[in-house]
Amino acid sequence: MSAGLGSLAGSSRAGHPCCDHCGLPVAPALIEPNAEAQFCCSGCRVVYEAIHGYGLTRYYELKDRDDESVPARFTGSDYRRYDDPAFRELYVSRSSQGLDTTALYLEGMHCAACVWLIEKLPQLVDGVVEIRVEIGRQMARLTWDRERVELSRIARVLDSLGYSSHPYRGTRRERIRRLENRRHLIRIGVAGACAGNVMLIAFALYGAMFSGMQPEFRALFRWASLLLALIALVWPGRVFLTGALSSMRTRVMHMDVPVAVALLVGTLWGATNTIRGVGEIYFESLTAVIFLLLIGRWIQHRQQWSAHDAIELLYRLTPATARQVEADGAVRELPVEALETGDRVELRAGDSVPADGVLVMGSSSFDTSLLTGESRPVSLSEGDRLHAGTVNLSSRVEMKVESTGDDTRVGRLMALVERFARERPPVVQLADRVAHYFVLIVLAWAVAVALLWLWLAPERAVEHAIALLIVTCPCALGLATPLAIVNAIGRAARLGILFKGGQPIELLARPGTMLLDKTGTLTEGRTRLVFWRGADEIKPLVVAVEQQVAHPMAQAFVEAFATADSLRPDRVEQVHGRGVSGDVAGRRVQIGSCPYVSSSVGSLPTWGRQAVEECIDKALSPVLVAVDDRLAGVAGFGDPIVDDARDSIAELEQLGWSIGMISGDHPAVADAVAEQLGIDGRREGAASPERKVEVVRSLVGAGESVVMVGDGVNDAAALSAADVGVAVHGGAEASLAAADVYLRRPGTAPLVTLVRGSRRTLGVIRRNIVVSVLYNLITASLATAGMINPLIAAILMPISSLSVVLLSYRSRTFETEGR
């Protein structure tokens, strides 16, 4: 590209100050030479000042600077709707002491320092009785006194600290889950206590195998083991029995069946032997199996829960309040829920559109990237349709509401997201497929052993067959997958790859089709100046004019050309949708589209025409700059491609993935980006969110696993329709909720890490399964030979589980790719 680009990239990297709040580098245009503190954005400034104002600077000591940095978000919303009686009805509960309690979901809470800061709230706001944070769920439970403080004020303080709040809708489901988790833990505790005590008793009985024991003590110990084993089987072990029953009913064998068979047969056999007073008992192995398998099952459940949690974050796309214009011209602020069809709503610059409707007064440019993924602002004027969730960028307009809430386009998209998430078929895990054959083989083998010994020594036939069933209990097999996956998820999280559950790993391990969104995924997702042809000395003039304009391109100009000595323009005049003109230091500056600038310059000189053509070739938007009615520069604006995208795509293709690109942006822009990245597969531009879903669904039907990678709300439905949805850094909350995997680090390199790591994790799962099957082969052979006794069983069983645990935790699944 042009020389201008090179110098730009250089200047923005060289040792600039970092934001005093979040630690990210500060853009050159925002540096204030004389200020004490520097900020990367206004959000960080507000939050920094609030934290200092409250005297809570210890926050910065607690904050781990190496932790991933996120710029603070200050919404400035007034949260008036929190005081609404309707809101109170839905979310607030009142305690007997006359205090109110509610659960809030807080955005931006991620570290120990955040917990500290938020839990200081009772000291900051009079009337807040208590606030308890649960960081895992990003939730805070707030108790306050309504007489002394309103909830909206508490929410505003939280907002000023950088945590925008939302009512937590999942409280009911949350309670059910909490109770289920407690039941799991109690089962594990009881099973563990039984297993431990039975094992201690068994040590005494092992001693008796070698040195003998008085019969009354032997009877005492055996009866005690039986009692404990029965408790373990009937209380915590019941889940396996009921699981096996339902599995038989649906005729799909899974892990519960062999476990239940071993448990039942083993306990019955042991009970008979205890009553008879002769023969072996295997209670120590059986109780240990119950304990270990319950742990594996708990781990698995926790994964699934966190996957489901995410759906609850889908609710905050449209603004909370809207400014309604009444018939007499008065403007009244009201909650979005109260908007009705036919209402007139005022939109100021920076507002996001509260409902679908038609623009009835004024014209402005809108950021529609939420819905279309198009990176450039769109100019709309009277009569054009507006969609909820898009953002008004430049001037005040009025709209007429046509549909609200769930009937808006965003609302319908969100409904789609939820539907797909519900309909998605569960993935049959590798271990369960293995278990299916495992049951059949073990049962057949047991019959064979019984027949064999019926022929060799009939009185021992039943005993050997039962010993086989017990020792082949697939304990290690039951732990193989959950342990490998939970370890992989933990490792991935340290690399900034967040999995919502274990299922995507198996799907990502095998190559399939990967569809990438363009804006925000392959590109940076914002307008930047990437092409400049013109003299350096006019740059200060351009900056002086553009500083007065709130348009993304103007801001990109300022960012690119920022200089220390800023000039003040004497006059700036905007011509909507065309450009801007101004007088600076006695010179007349005009910046804008070709027709706008040509109207005063006349026909363009050759270099100018060439530069414009070059921009169009590269799918950039050309903007001309004229000084004193003469063409002085040509700038090209576009959305630059992420640095590592090309390499990552080549690497993914090498791993066997077919890569496609699907973008809501203009086809010419999409094609140009695909060309530069070497994407030869499917590519589609101008795709609406609905079209994206269609494409994904057609591929999902074809059998291969389909991975969708995207960032915006416009991708959310497609993300949830795909086998695996991956949301990338900086994505909208809705896409995070819809996705199975979230990449916290910017760029596309994490995609490669993700795929390679999943591959290695599947390898670990396979290895675990092989190891546990191998152990079972050994124990089955020993049982066939009649060489199993309780001691050998009790040694082999934990060894097999332990080796699976070690193999899982020692394995390096997710790691940064060496470069």
Add this chain to the structure above:
Amino acid sequence: MSVLFIVFPLAILLAVVAVIAFIWAVRTGQYDDTDTPAMRILHDDEPVRSEGDSPTTDRSSQNP
């Protein structure tokens, strides 16, 4: 050796007490959130502010 007939049930009884204690802990929610307390433990070391200066409460009244 027959003391075992007394000691052994006692040992089991102790185990039962431990299990009951555990169940109580779970039911009262001690295990509901295992992440936040691990972070909260870092915070309690803050030096106690002397009576005279308490800028936090002063400023809270001016907050927006």
